[in-house]
Amino acid sequence: xxxxxxxxxxxxxxxxxCVGLDTSYEYLTDAYKSDSPxxxxxxxxxxxxxxxxxxxxxxxxxxxxxxxxxxxQYGYHGMKCFFDxxxxxxxxxxxxxxxxxxNDIGSTxxxxxxxxxxxxxxxFITVNAYLGIDGIQPxxxxxxxxxxxxxxxxxxxxxxxxxxxxxxxxxxxxxxxxADKVSEWGSGLVGDYGYSSVGAVVGATYPQxxxxxxxxxxxxxxxxxxxxxxxxxxxxxxxxxDKQGLGGVVNSSRGILLAYKKEMYSNVPGKxxxxxxxDMKQDILAxxxxxxxxx
Amino acid sequence: xxxxxxxxxxxxxxxxxCVGLDTSYEYLTDAYKSDSPxxxxxxxxxxxxxxxxxxxxxxxxxxxxxxxxxxxQYGYHGMKCFFDxxxxxxxxxxxxxxxxxxNDIGSTxxxxxxxxxxxxxxxFITVNAYLGIDGIQPxxxxxxxxxxxxxxxxxxxxxxxxxxxxxxxxxxxxxxxxADKVSEWGSGLVGDYGYSSVGAVVGATYPQxxxxxxxxxxxxxxxxxxxxxxxxxxxxxxxxxDKQGLGGVVNSSRGILLAYKKEMYSNVPGKxxxxxxxDMKQDILAxxxxxxxxx
Numbered sequence: 001x002x003x004x005x006x007x008x009x010x011x012x013x014x015x016x017x018c019v020g021l022d023t024s025y026e027y028l029t030d031a032y033k034s035d036s037p038x039x040x041x042x043x044x045x046x047x048x049x050x051x052x053x054x055x056x057x058x059x060x061x062x063x064x065x066x067x068x069x070x071x072x073q074y075g076y077h078g079m080k081c082f083f084d085x086x087x088x089x090x091x092x093x094x095x096x097x098x099x100x101x102x103n104d105i106g107s108t109x110x111x112x113x114x115x116x117x118x119x120x121x122x123x124f125i126t127v128n129a130y131l132g133i134d135g136i137q138p139x140x141x142x143x144x145x146x147x148x149x150x151x152x153x154x155x156x157x158x159x160x161x162x163x164x165x166x167x168x169x170x171x172x173x174x175x176x177x178x179a180d181k182v183s184e185w186g187s188g189l190v191g192d193y194g195y196s197s198v199g200a201v202v203g204a205t206y207p208q209x210x211x212x213x214x215x216x217x218x219x220x221x222x223x224x225x226x227x228x229x230x231x232x233x234x235x236x237x238x239x240x241x242d243k244q245g246l247g248g249v250v251n252s253s254r255g256i257l258l259a260y261k262k263e264m265y266s267n268v269p270g271k272x273x274x275x276x277x278x279d280m281k282q283d284i285l286a287x288x289x290x291x292x293x294x295x
Numbered sequence: 296x297x298x299x300x301x302x303x304x305x306x307x308x309x310x311x312x313c314v315g316l317d318t319s320y321e322y323l324t325d326a327y328k329s330d331s332p333x334x335x336x337x338x339x340x341x342x343x344x345x346x347x348x349x350x351x352x353x354x355x356x357x358x359x360x361x362x363x364x365x366x367x368q369y370g371y372h373g374m375k376c377f378f379d380x381x382x383x384x385x386x387x388x389x390x391x392x393x394x395x396x397x398n399d400i401g402s403t404x405x406x407x408x409x410x411x412x413x414x415x416x417x418x419f420i421t422v423n424a425y426l427g428i429d430g431i432q433p434x435x436x437x438x439x440x441x442x443x444x445x446x447x448x449x450x451x452x453x454x455x456x457x458x459x460x461x462x463x464x465x466x467x468x469x470x471x472x473x474a475d476k477v478s479e480w481g482s483g484l485v486g487d488y489g490y491s492s493v494g495a496v497v498g499a500t501y502p503q504x505x506x507x508x509x510x511x512x513x514x515x516x517x518x519x520x521x522x523x524x525x526x527x528x529x530x531x532x533x534x535x536x537d538k539q540g541l542g543g544v545v546n547s548s549r550g551i552l553l554a555y556k557k558e559m560y561s562n563v564p565g566k567x568x569x570x571x572x573x574d575m576k577q578d579i580l581a582x583x584x585x586x587x588x589x590x
Contacts, residue, residue: 022402022403024402024406067399067403067406069397069399069403069404069406069407069410070403070406072406072407072410072411073406073409073410073414075374075375075378075410075414075415076371076372076374076375076377076378077371078410079370079371079374080370080371082371083370083371101397101398101399101423102364102396103396103398103423104362104364104396105451105452105453105456106453107317107319108317108362108364108365109364111319111362111364111365111367111368112364112367114368115364115367115368115370115373116367119368119370120370128396128398128423128425129459130423130425130448130451130459130460131448131451131453131455131456132453132455132456132457132458132459132460133455133458134453134454134455134456135453135455153425153426156400156425156426157400158400158401158426158427158429158430159429160426160427160428160429160430161400161426161427161429162427163427163428163476164424164425164427164469164472164473165425165427167464167465167469167472168464168465169462169463169464169469170462170463174459174462174464174469177459177462178459181458
């Protein structure tokens, strides 16, 4: 099961990080850019950049998260780059999370599941469960068949995430209702480390709720956005983990992709990205040790 | 504004229908299929099928809805077919709804909006607002700039739609809270017919809730799935409309795409699709006339 592969990779690297390939064309240095920035050329440039980042981090990070929105901007050329990036990361031994937040019903959800769980190099994808179990069941069936997994949105990292997610629903918050459903959906797909193929997206920017969710969903692995650019620090994210330092993987995108812009790092994107991952790892491990977590 | 163009096209055709191009490869007759069904060949076959359906209905239907999941199954070749289908429909005078249900935050939502509102031939796209206004604002800004629009999921047509959407939230249902937010978000983008560029997805399979939402959201145009294959009839959908027969557009996918399989229709897909649209139109207009709606 891919959830066990993810746990193994995190233990091996001691690095519960996923490198977020939210690669906007504007992030690229001039060396990568084309003189004629058509969608085709832009997509090739982004692919080259992604490969260099992947090569620079593949021995120290366990996983990448590829955010499809940045690729869809460039039409089908962008989608080729998206699929090729996932394949390249997978071929280089990284666990691949496709951040697609897909959601639909019945035969349409099945088509999404075919697109990403069955037909792509992704090991996990993100989904939005506002449509209920009808929209999740096709993914669960394919996860069971393939060993892959999903992360369902539970408590997102953005300021207005609470606009619906924090609403009071007969004594619970809506995100807690969602959390309980996600736990239930995943209860039949638990791997060797005690975590399910059905994970949850839990934003680092709400540490109190994350801590409460960690207790509430003890078989659910968390994909944790919000570190760095969105404002959460290592102590905020430590609450997402169990005492062995498992149970979560923390995403950073801009902090790694744009590290080359910082004075403290190399101006070569790959080199800078590698150092940014190592620094983020130290930051997280230090926070772990402050709260008695041993990875 | 595209919402006015949609109203005009519905009045002109007296046909509040969108033809759902949820074109699964299995739906195609042998004449369209390739001997070597690679993703590239499959995508070309689907494109040809879509063009024939579009040609057959373009003078009698106002709009098409293209469901991206069916295209994503075939990788970037499928996405080329998706974008090309939307362009072909648009070039042939149809209003195009991209059914993508995209959702994310901040710069990622902005990237989705660039992908579909700014860069594609779609006039409208569907979105999922579980992440709150942060995820909607980038679309609103581009809708204001371009005159295009969005449909946000409010009450979906599937059996488990109510699992979250019908939860009680301090005296309201969650879908009612969502409805009120969608109305608010759209209040600054109202066109000549009194309808906003910010519409709602309201399933035909819950006519009581649809009727209530029609009252509650009087400036909100409804995209109505669920007619036909999902079980809703014309009387169920009539409640989504105002007394002039505006305020909604009803989707049918399989009922039109697979009409050629029915005894009563031609076995030529385009011919059958055209007659299925005409029959659906008569069915809806008859229901309109039973409840005093005059389109």
